[in-house]
Amino acid sequence: MSSTPGASAIGDIVITARPATDCVAQFALSTDDLLAGPVLDCPGGASDFAATVRTLGGTAVSADPVYSHSPSDLARAVERDLARVRAWTASQPDRFPLDGAGQWTHAHRWNTAAATFLDDFRRDRAATSGDYRALSLPRxxxxxxxxxxxxxxxxxxxxxxxxxxxFHLTAIRELVRVAADVRVHPLNDSARNPYPALPRLLRHLTEAGITSELLTVQGQSDSRDNLTLKLTRR
Ligand SMILES: C[S@@+](CC[C@H](N)C(=O)[O-])C[C@H]1O[C@@H](n2cnc3c(N)ncnc32)[C@H](O)[C@@H]1O
Structure with missing residues (x-):
């Protein structure tokens, strides 16, 4: 995987609503993986991944600083950021397939995922079930x-x-502390540039007793997002 001339970065951090099926594929997960025990999604953003794990009968917690917002404020922030994603994808037709109206073909699936997430976020806030926690890496x-x-x-x-x-090193060590199996995706920025310090980071992780494995996966929103890092403690 390498950067592509003309691929532009999205800019400031955006709240996205990646559909659960895309998450399962990009992290190379099986249904058994989802149901083996409690799952953490960090950052959860406006993805319906955790809601889907619960629908399947599993247990999942999502963590993201934006969960400090009220449901109505978060709904507005998600709508604003999904509009940014639509404009960003529409500006790169060689990278993101567009429909006849010039809209990214995945936009409808992302809207559906966001609606599922927002319904579940409202349920969680009404029931105080603690499924969505306002937290920030690296702690x-x-x-x-x-x-x-x-x-x-x-x-x-x-x-x-x-x-x-x-930050990356501390955040990954924290994820590995709280979970037996950690998956991070993708290993490039939003303009497809591979993370330059990855070899150095992996060396530090090895020294810290963490085993890392590079998994080749099928990129979902961008087919070139095709690497996932799997981390386990030795
Ligand atoms: C591009 S979204 C990804 C959301 C989700 N994983 C997905 O793929 O749709 C990035 C998210 O990271 C969250 N975020 C920003 N800083 C963070 C931090 N320090 N720790 C955890 N999440 C953070 C943002 O609020 C945003 O929702």
């Missing part, structure tokens, strides 16, 4: 080994101008 207030699986999509490696190598 997670969970005891060691709270989760069998943690997934982290489109934050680490995606925004290298916002987070330095030390």
């Amino acid at each position: 997670l207030p969970f005891p060691d080994d709270s989760f069998t699986l943690a997934v982290s999509g489109f934050l680490l490696f995606t925004y290298p101008r916002h987070f330095d190598v030390a």
